[in-house]
Amino acid sequence: MEKTLTTRENLLKGIFRENPTLVLLLGCCPTLGVTSSASNAIGMGLATLFVLVMSNLAISLVKNVIPDKVRIPSFIVIIAAFVTVVQLLMEAYTPALFAQLGLFIPLIVVNCIVLGRAEAFASRYSAGASVIDGLGMGLGFTLALLLLGSVREVLGSLSWFGMKLSDSDGMLVFVLAPGAFITLGFIIAIMNGLKKQKS
Amino acid sequence: MEYVILLISTVLINNIVLAKFLGICPFLGVSKSSSTALGMGVAVIFVMTISTVFTWLVYTYLLLPLDLSYLQTVTYILVIAFLVQVVEIVMKKVSPELYQALGVYLPLITTNCTILGVAILVVQNDFNLLKSVVFAIGNSVGFTLAIVIFSSIREQMDMAEGMPAWMKGTPAALITAGILAMAFMGFAGLV
Numbered sequence: 480m481e482k483t484l485t486t487r488e489n490l491l492k493g494i495f496r497e498n499p500t501l502v503l504l505l506g507c508c509p510t511l512g513v514t515s516s517a518s519n520a521i522g523m524g525l526a527t528l529f530v531l532v533m534s535n536l537a538i539s540l541v542k543n544v545i546p547d548k549v550r551i552p553s554f555i556v557i558i559a560a561f562v563t564v565v566q567l568l569m570e571a572y573t574p575a576l577f578a579q580l581g582l583f584i585p586l587i588v589v590n591c592i593v594l595g596r597a598e599a600f601a602s603r604y605s606a607g608a609s610v611i612d613g614l615g616m617g618l619g620f621t622l623a624l625l626l627l628g629s630v631r632e633v634l635g636s637l638s639w640f641g642m643k644l645s646d647s648d649g650m651l652v653f654v655l656a657p658g659a660f661i662t663l664g665f666i667i668a669i670m671n672g673l674k675k676q677k678s
Numbered sequence: 679m680e681y682v683i684l685l686i687s688t689v690l691i692n693n694i695v696l697a698k699f700l701g702i703c704p705f706l707g708v709s710k711s712s713s714t715a716l717g718m719g720v721a722v723i724f725v726m727t728i729s730t731v732f733t734w735l736v737y738t739y740l741l742l743p744l745d746l747s748y749l750q751t752v753t754y755i756l757v758i759a760f761l762v763q764v765v766e767i768v769m770k771k772v773s774p775e776l777y778q779a780l781g782v783y784l785p786l787i788t789t790n791c792t793i794l795g796v797a798i799l800v801v802q803n804d805f806n807l808l809k810s811v812v813f814a815i816g817n818s819v820g821f822t823l824a825i826v827i828f829s830s831i832r833e834q835m836d837m838a839e840g841m842p843a844w845m846k847g848t849p850a851a852l853i854t855a856g857i858l859a860m861a862f863m864g865f866a867g868l869v
Contacts, residue, residue: 504848507703507706508701509699510702511699512700555756556755556756559752559755560752562751563748566751582798582799582802585750586700586791586798588751588794589789589794591789656863657860658856659856660855660856663852664853665853668844669844671845675843675844
């Protein structure tokens with residue numbers, strides 16, 4: 480087990496350098512699908528964060544027991560179990576949010592970020608490091624969703640977390656489907672521009 | 679008539695990629711040339727129709743009577759992964775040509791969220807078997823339509839000159855997808 484990352488670096492890489500959504504472009508479906516408002520974005524981000532941390536922990540604990548050949552199916556079953564836990568918990572305690580996010584909660588199973596981290600990180604490193612990795616990646620995902628959700632809510636309905644900023648109507652297109660693609664496109668373009676300036 | 683309306687609404691009005699945001703990863707990833715996009719699309723039509731039938735049967739005749747519907751997500755993903763493997767093996771034996779054309783896309787389909795998404799939507803909407811099949815065909819044809827149009831636009835865009843460097847690649851593709859989604863919104867009053 481090589482361990483070259485400090486805990487701090489391990490946590491921060493998910494948020495900035497290897498941000499799953501904005502840099503690696505993984506997990507695009509929930510990113511676009513649930514970010515019509517900032518509060519939906521936070522809800523989805525935290526649900527994914529929970530699954531990421533728990534599945535990373537579980538997989539790094541059982542990694543030596545699982546034969547290499549059935550690795551991927553076993554990971555998927557572990558992930559699906561935690562997704563079902565989140566699904567049942569949210570249905571019981573936050574039914575309104577659950578109804579809003581709808582289909583995208585069970586679809587965390589096929590979110591490439593979760594399986595990607597299981598394969599690339601949790602199956603190689605210790606349990607502690609895997610939890611930190613899951614936490615960092617989950618936070619990076621949540622922050623990216625929050626950014627996208629905030630931009631779309633502010634431009635689309637002139638409000639933030641449901642608070643009205645102005646009485647006039649926003650640009651409806653940003654709440655609808657096309658706005659999601661266009662906003663994410665511009666956020667990535669701006670990040671590319673910033674990266675070019677730095678180097 | 680009901681089925682025709684369902685078909686039109688899933689292909690054009692509530693397009694699975696451009697209105698419901700499912701299957702964005704293959705939509706962005708496998709759309710660099712229109713021939714691979716078409717291959718991916720056909721593979722999705724094939725797998726989605728079969729997997730919807732099987733997941734519907736499993737749900738109705740296994741999970742519901744045993745009161746295990748909370749196992750839905752786990753069961754579905756296993757059924758889909760299993761089916762993709764079977765389709766791959768059968769296709770290799772029965773039609774090597776088809777396998778040559780679609781083979782590379784098949785493993786990718788397991789994590790394509792359109793397949794699981796449609797299987798869950800069918801249950802949420804209480805569709806009967808025939809309606810589920812029509813729904814699956816409509817959605818997968820919608821996926822194919824969107825990805826083929828999108829890839830043809832991207833092919834043209836690659837030849838364009840004068841695009842600023844920071845816009846090239848993903849950002850330009852996403853904004854194109856946004857404009858395409860806007861165009862599809864025009865179908866809204868169709869049915």
